[in-house]
Amino acid sequence: MPKEAQTQLHGMLGVQEDDGKGVYLGLPYMIGRSKNEIFDFVKERVWKKLQEWKEKALSQAGREVLIKAVVQAIPTYVMSCYKLTKTLCDDIKALIRNFWWGQRGTEKKMCWVRWNKLCQPKSEGGLGFRDMEAFNLALLAKQGWRLIKDPESLAARVLKTKYFGRTNFLNAKLRSNPSYLLRSLLEGRRLLNKGIVWRVGNGTDIKVWDDPWISCPPSFRVSQHAKMLWPDARVCDLFDNHSGGWRMDLLSALFLNHEIQSTPHGGLRMS
Structure with a gap:
C-alpha cells in the first residue's frame, strides 16, 4: 500500500503509525x-x-x-x-x-x-x-497436537482455511510466502512425526502405505515391498468383516513378519 494511502487510512481510523515492530x-x-x-x-x-x-x-x-x-x-x-x-x-x-x-x-x-x-x-x-531450543520445539509440537486433536477449534479452522484447506495439519505443505507462524508450527510437527502413531479403530481414515499405524519404530510405517493393494488402500481393507479380525492371507502376502507382529494385537483377532 502506498505511503500516502497508509497515512490517510491511519487518519480515518484514528490510529498511530509505527515501524511495524509493535x-x-x-x-x-x-x-x-x-x-x-x-x-x-x-x-x-x-x-x-x-x-x-x-x-x-x-x-x-x-x-x-x-x-x-x-x-x-x-x-x-x-x-x-x-x-x-x-x-x-x-x-x-x-x-x-x-x-x-x-x-x-x-x-x-x-x-x-x-x-x-x-x-x-x-x-x-x-x-x-x-534446553531453550528443545523446549521451544516441544511447545510448538504441543500446539500442533492441539490442532490435530481439536480440528474444530477456531485456530485450527482459520489455519486450515488459509494454508491447507484440502488436507490436514499432518500432511500440510509449505506454499510460497507462508507466514512465520505456519513455518514454526511445521517445525513442531517434525518432532511430532518422530513418535505419532494412529490408533486403529475402524481403519477407514488410515492409509496403509502412507500413515504411521504399526508399533515398529522409527517410521511406524509398513514397507512397500509388495504391491497387491492400490496406492490409496485403507487399513479397513485388511479387515475380515466376518470374523472381526485381520485378513491374515493379505497380511502375510503384503508385510514382513515383524511388521505383522507390530500391527495392533500382533495380527490376531481384534475385538
Whole structure:
C-alpha cells in the first residue's frame, strides 16, 4: 500500500503509525526477515529480570529456584507460537548461565560444568534446567497436537482455511510466502512425526502405505515391498468383516513378519 494511502487510512481510523515492530497480546504482529531483531524483546525481558537479582546475595539453590520458576517461564508464551532463532536461544542461555554461576556486572566467572550437563535431569546428574531450543520445539509440537486433536477449534479452522484447506495439519505443505507462524508450527510437527502413531479403530481414515499405524519404530510405517493393494488402500481393507479380525492371507502376502507382529494385537483377532 502506498505511503500516502497508509497515512490517510491511519487518519480515518484514528490510529498511530509505527515501524511495524509493535506487539499485540504479547506477540509481534509483523515479522520481517530479521527474526533476532523482532524477538529481541524476549531476551530483553530475561536480561531485565536477571539484573534485578544480580546484586542480591543469593545461594546457588536460590538462583536455581528463580531460574526455573521465573526466568525460564518468560519466553514460554512466545515460544508456544513461534520458533526462536538459535542465536537468540543461545543468548538467553548465556544470560541464564552467567547468572547461575554468580556473575555480577561485567565480571567473568568460570563455568565449571557444561550447560548441556546441567540441563540433564537430576536423576542423570544434571539440575533439570531447560534446553531453550528443545523446549521451544516441544511447545510448538504441543500446539500442533492441539490442532490435530481439536480440528474444530477456531485456530485450527482459520489455519486450515488459509494454508491447507484440502488436507490436514499432518500432511500440510509449505506454499510460497507462508507466514512465520505456519513455518514454526511445521517445525513442531517434525518432532511430532518422530513418535505419532494412529490408533486403529475402524481403519477407514488410515492409509496403509502412507500413515504411521504399526508399533515398529522409527517410521511406524509398513514397507512397500509388495504391491497387491492400490496406492490409496485403507487399513479397513485388511479387515475380515466376518470374523472381526485381520485378513491374515493379505497380511502375510503384503508385510514382513515383524511388521505383522507390530500391527495392533500382533495380527490376531481384534475385538
